[in-house]
Amino acid sequence: MESIELRPRQGATAAARLPATALSWDGESLIATDHAVDLSVRLPLAVIEPGRPACSTLLLYSYAQPRLGAEDGEPIFGLALLTPDRLVLADLPGRWDGEEVRRFAAPLGLSVFEAGATHSTQARTALAARAPGWIRLAGMPAPPPARWRRPVAVGAGVLGLAAMVYLISIGAGYAWRAFSSVGRVLIDVIEAKWLVVMFSPVLVVLSPVRKRLLRRRLGSGSVIGSVGGLHLDVSSGALRVRRGMGTLREYRIGQEPGQAAWLLLYRHADLAGLFVFGAAGAPLEHLPGPWSPEHVNRFASQHGLGLQVRQVDKDEYAALVGSVREACP
Numbered sequence: 001m002e003s004i005e006l007r008p009r010q011g012a013t014a015a016a017r018l019p020a021t022a023l024s025w026d027g028e029s030l031i032a033t034d035h036a037v038d039l040s041v042r043l044p045l046a047v048i049e050p051g052r053p054a055c056s057t058l059l060l061y062s063y064a065q066p067r068l069g070a071e072d073g074e075p076i077f078g079l080a081l082l083t084p085d086r087l088v089l090a091d092l093p094g095r096w097d098g099e100e101v102r103r104f105a106a107p108l109g110l111s112v113f114e115a116g117a118t119h120s121t122q123a124r125t126a127l128a129a130r131a132p133g134w135i136r137l138a139g140m141p142a143p144p145p146a147r148w149r150r151p152v153a154v155g156a157g158v159l160g161l162a163a164m165v166y167l168i169s170i171g172a173g174y175a176w177r178a179f180s181s182v183g184r185v186l187i188d189v190i191e192a193k194w195l196v197v198m199f200s201p202v203l204v205v206l207s208p209v210r211k212r213l214l215r216r217r218l219g220s221g222s223v224i225g226s227v228g229g230l231h232l233d234v235s236s237g238a239l240r241v242r243r244g245m246g247t248l249r250e251y252r253i254g255q256e257p258g259q260a261a262w263l264l265l266y267r268h269a270d271l272a273g274l275f276v277f278g279a280a281g282a283p284l285e286h287l288p289g290p291w292s293p294e295h296v297n298r299f300a301s302q303h304g305l306g307l308q309v310r311q312v313d314k315d316e317y318a319a320l321v322g323s324v325r326e327a328c329p
């Protein structure tokens with residue numbers, strides 16, 4: 001059988017670059033390659049040895065991470081390689097052609113499952129169900145050292161702030177709006193995203209302050225997660241799942257159906273993550289990735305949430321990821 005190399009057609013989002021990833025096969029193995037970092041992952045197409053991961057399904061996904069009270073955000077596309085238990089072995093972001101994927105999979109006996117934007121919740125929970133040894137192949141080169149970029153960006157931000165103040169002071173606010181519009185177009189064209197501070201100078205002042213405040217809140221237990229990334233906090237009695245400044249979902253804290261009652265900080269093989277549980281014991285939200293046990297314990301105590309920290313076995317892990325309502329992949 002002649003080997004076929006499968007590649008994505010577009011980036012994972014409308015603005016993303018085309019990933020340098022590819023999918024091929026060699027004998028009984030499927031090979032996922034990230035040419036940007038010269039990394040290949042070889043996965044058998046059938047279970048050859050007990051406990052050895054195998055790929056049986058290709059998941060073509062498209063999902064959005066909408067903010068609370070808003071329409072679905074921009075869709076994110078990709079292809080995931082799944083085990084027979086529907087756990088993700090490898091995630092390859094990018095827009096892959098569905099017909100090409102099906103032609104590639106057919107002679108190998110691989111099934112193809114599609115989770116489109118109309119089933120964002122299904123796609124998010126599926127992608128968060130990672131298998132031991134899970135890997136994401138982004139197909140993008142590692143960013144170059146940024147020692148010179150921060151001073152230049154801050155300098156550009158200061159100049160932009162001075163220009164804004166001057167133009168407004170002479171009654172030429174319309175000129176600043178035009179200047180900003182041109183700047184945003186240039187940013188999109190030259191892909192120098194760090195120059196955004198020149199055209200949104202308030203970020204230069206507010207971003208460091210916001211990060212310091214969030215770090216302080218992490219230490220006090222009022223918030224858990226990554227600074228500027230995915231995190232949890234509590235507002236007006238509601239547990240909020242947030243990314244950056246946006247709220248993705250929120251759950252009232254309490255003992256009623258659908259309310260957040262306790263947290264499970266788990267480890268399974270080389271995996272780690274956090275589940276939010278309702279009072280009835282059903283998992284409401286899955287947040288895979290590393291979470292600080294110290295921060296989670298302080299957060300749970302401060303907000304009246306129960307907490308378990310433990311290892312989970314294969315069967316419990318599969319049951320949890322298979323029944324959770326929502327997730328942040």
